Amino acid sequence: MVRFESVWLRYPRKGGATAGPDVLRDLSFELTPGTFCWLLGEAGAGKSTVLRVMGLSLPPSTGTVTVLGASTSGMTRRTMPRYRRQIGVVSQDFGLLPDLSVFDNVALPLRLEGRPEAQVRADVTEILGWIGLAGKLVAAPAELSDSEQRRAMVARAVVNRPGLLLIDEPAGWLDPEQLNQTIGLVRELCRLGTTAVVATRDRALAESYPAPALRLSHGALAATP
């Protein structure tokens, strides 16, 4: 479950003081478990910032954010990793680690959870096979095309079946067939209980896969699901 209540955000400057214009303005909405939701808006509307707040990368300046049933204001550096492990993120901010193979990159979330190595091997090879990277298990990220890297990032985000899945602008790096496949995978995960938020400025894409949508404009909500 994700809930925003009167969330405002200004990016913090050096020294901790907040400055600059409001990036998010009075956002309030709630997503129930298993929801597939589009986050729509033009470039600069605040989509990526909303994803960062949901992904526990950025705290709101004011307001309350509840992610996976817990308020972010009550999370500490000690408890936050437990929540982060339940959030899958596909975004430019979350690249692959260049020194690890594709397999090891995708295995990271499972290993951080302390899953048995046999299960790690099984789950990673399964998801990489499904996403079309079965032949790239031992490849370094640098050996992959942009599209393959993004697909590996999708695999890493979903391999541990997260409670919350956040995807930023998938249309820019997947061809229509891969996009269809990825959206299908995300919807299947939602059916199993994952809440998914996919940010895009491509309205046509959102219309191709009907689902509730949050429309952002200048950091404020234009419509709720």
Next chain:
Amino acid sequence: MKFPSFPRARGPAERGLTGVFGGWQTGIAATATGFLVGLLLLYWAGATALTGQWNEGAGSGLTVLVPRATETVPNGPETRLNAVWARLVVTPGVKGIEVLTADQDASLLRPWLGAGAKDIGMALPAVIAVRLDGGPFDAQGMAARLVEAAPGTIVEEHGAWSGQPGRLARDLRVYLNLLLAVLAVAAMVPVGAAAWRETMSAWPRVLLVSQLGATDGYAARSLAARIALFAGIGGLGGTICAIPVALGLAGLGTVLTARPLSIAPLALPPASWALLLLLPAALAAIGAGVAYVSVRWRLGRIA
């Protein structure tokens, strides 16, 4: 749509999370530091052993001269030399006794009597070299007992003239210890600095694994383990390289002085070798400590 299931591939390369971090810079710095500090340690240990020998040799010995050594004592069948020997053996504080041979006597007298010292036919006193254990010692009391056993026996104490070199040796030891401490600390700085630079360059990766759900401690430990590995290997390599170089320099010293050195580099006390073995571990600990603390500190500031 069902969640996909596919055949499983085999034998993927698996590496621990520590593989995402660097470590080479710290390894190189540790190699150089290991070499320099290793060399320093070897020479420090050698010099310390040497000053120890000075101290022991100069300050803790005396000479006993027994005239008419082969004559018997008035009250019994034993010779005067044996009577003195028997008293020396039971004297507290005496560590070793050695009666100089005729050749050694001749060698001592050579400056005055020349090469024929052995053949002059003069009745020379027996010379006993006595080594003391370095503790408190009553030389006058012992001299009185020896004279009682064999009248005319002379005890020559070295302490009066050897006190100065002994103190000099002790002072030199203190300076050597201080020098080692200062230079060792100075040499460790590059390892700490390299570990810190490494932490800075690994920062984006630390952040990423942190965002993926790694705890601060886990992220810090992963980086620290990586840096410790490289620093340890580099330090070990540098230390090992220092040994043949120290031996080579000792050999060069032997050639230049045309005589064997007073202390062989490999004849160091076991404690010195243990110290040398601890050096790579110390370098690894410094690198790991810097990495761990800086990661924890920076991650803590994000909150």
